Amino acid sequence: MDYFLITIKYIRVKQKVILITGASAGIGMASAQKLIDSGHIVYAAARRVEKMEVLNKRGAFILSMDVTHEASMREGVQRIIAEQGRIDVLINNAGYGSLGAIEEVDLDEARRQFEVNLFAVARLSQLVLPHMRKVQKGRIINISSIGARVYEPMCGWYHSTKFALEGMSDCMRLELKQFGIDLVLVRPGFIRTEWDKIAHEKLQEFSMSGPYKETANKMVNAHLNYLFKYLASDAPIVADTIVRAVESRRPHARYVSGRASGSFILARKLLPDSLLDAILMKMLSIFGKENKTTSCQTVKISA
Numbered sequence: 643m644d645y646f647l648i649t650i651k652y653i654r655v656k657q658k659v660i661l662i663t664g665a666s667a668g669i670g671m672a673s674a675q676k677l678i679d680s681g682h683i684v685y686a687a688a689r690r691v692e693k694m695e696v697l698n699k700r701g702a703f704i705l706s707m708d709v710t711h712e713a714s715m716r717e718g719v720q721r722i723i724a725e726q727g728r729i730d731v732l733i734n735n736a737g738y739g740s741l742g743a744i745e746e747v748d749l750d751e752a753r754r755q756f757e758v759n760l761f762a763v764a765r766l767s768q769l770v771l772p773h774m775r776k777v778q779k780g781r782i783i784n785i786s787s788i789g790a791r792v793y794e795p796m797c798g799w800y801h802s803t804k805f806a807l808e809g810m811s812d813c814m815r816l817e818l819k820q821f822g823i824d825l826v827l828v829r830p831g832f833i834r835t836e837w838d839k840i841a842h843e844k845l846q847e848f849s850m851s852g853p854y855k856e857t858a859n860k861m862v863n864a865h866l867n868y869l870f871k872y873l874a875s876d877a878p879i880v881a882d883t884i885v886r887a888v889e890s891r892r893p894h895a896r897y898v899s900g901r902a903s904g905s906f907i908l909a910r911k912l913l914p915d916s917l918l919d920a921i922l923m924k925m926l927s928i929f930g931k932e933n934k935t936t937s938c939q940t941v942k943i944s945a
């Protein structure tokens with residue numbers, strides 16, 4: 643009987659109430675699945691609720707949430723508190739890359755990207771933190787990118803959002819320590835999800851026909867021929883890292899995840915800017931060459 647009660651208590655302590663955004667695809671979907679399988683109570687949020695039916699069948703609670711809409715974020719958090727009485731972990735995963743030359747990308751589109759990749763992270767954190775502070779514990783996990791350290795042409799706004807996310811997260815980590823709340827960053831590398839399709843659609847929209855078209859073409863080719871082909875990992879790899887960040891008693895401030903991610907970050911740390919610039923441009927010219935099957939003229943980029 644004692645053993646039974648201890649087991650129940652252990653399960654209760656370990657089982658976390660988790661809100662994860664961007665759960666309708668890619669990293670968010672894979673993470674939600676693994677978190678459910680690990681026995682946690684998962685609230686999966688995204689705009690395309692129909693895509694999350696598979697999570698619902700596995701036991702997740704589904705939230706229709708647009709992270710740029712105040713009401714849907716507020717209602718989502720209120721529902722979790724009403725049903726569970728607490729939120730132990732917030733995983734800010736929703737995000738997208740809008741590529742194009744800084745000169746050409748419409749500033750409204752750049753602002754939209756900041757709205758999703760940065761301000762939504764801040765707003766959802768504001769909504770959950772009072773509940774975490776009340777119990778003096780909790781964890782916020784922000785999905786950043788190796789793009790918060792390394793850089794590429796045509797990706798300026800996306801990288802800016804992730805650089806900003808890391809700056810904000812580092813400050814928050816110090817602010818939240820006094821309340822027993824952890825702030826953790828996860829930096830995926832190149833991961834096979836819907837991310838690159840959306841990013842290339844935006845690149846097509848802004849930079850495929852003007853003065854930057856040659857660089858834009860090389861960028862798509864380098865992504866499709868090489869980076870997302872040979873250096874990419876599948877979403878469950880990042881999901882494993884996220885589960886580790888959720889369950890670890892003493893989480894690191896940062897986790898890197900995915901093939902070659904550590905090497906990119908190390909290169910940024912060790913190499914002078916001029917050398918890294920030269921390497922990145924050389925990679926672009928070697929891997930950016932058109933090939934019959936993946937040239938950006940032949941790749942169908944559609945919604």
Ligand SMILES: NC(=O)c1ccc[n+]([C@@H]2O[C@H](COP(=O)([O-])OP(=O)(O)OC[C@H]3O[C@@H](n4cnc5c(N)ncnc54)[C@H](OP(=O)(O)O)[C@@H]3O)[C@@H](O)[C@H]2O)c1
Binds near residue numbers: 709785787789831
């Ligand atoms: N894939 C990579 O190579 C890579 C590398 C480094 C970092 N990351 C980061 O990892 C995170 C997940 O990306 P992913 O690769 O899994 O991309 P993905 O397959 O495109 O999934 C993105 C998710 O974000 C959600 N989302 C986008 N805009 C939203 C909005 N306004 N409101 C609510 N949800 C929204 C999407 O759901 P709905 O459209 O249904 O709302 C979707 O579930 C992002 O933060 C991304 O920047 C990805």
